[in-house]
Amino acid sequence: MGFLSSIFGKKEEYPLLDPGAPSTEQLNKFNAQLSELLNKVHDRIEVVPAENNVYVYIGKPPGMFGMVWFEDGKEVNFKSLVKDKGLSQKKVQTLSGKLGDVYERSKQYQRYTAKIADRDIIVTPSDAFEQEISQVIQGIEH
Secondary structure (H helix, E strand, O other), X not given: OHHHHHHHOOOOOOOEOOOOOHHXXXXXXXXXXXXXXXXXXXXXXXXXXXOOOEEEEEEEOOOEEEEEEEEOXXXXXXXXXXXXXXXXXXXXXXXXXXXXXXXXXXXXXXXEEXXXXXXXXXXXXXXXXXXXXXXXXXXXXX
């Protein structure tokens, strides 16, 4: 078993997110969008709840990952930024690098497990983490 986990990577184990936690309420607001996303994506998912949004790291940050968040009920990701906002590939790479750096700095924050659409996801309820992500994303247009 040790050999296989060294090849495939060991699954992270975190405590369950408290059903009464404010983060659970924030996740519940986006249950439909997250469920839809989980049906499309089969990679590792880590959600950072925000007051009016959720930021979702997909894959293996800080290296190989994608990012999704929701604006006006619509899913936004790196691909849609290129298409809808005309961002160049270079700007998207810079954005990805900054979000990867933010993730790297977030390792100190407690992570939890929650279940959405019958899948376990990782939840990192941290105001500081969320604010850093938000600042990077808000800086896209500027």
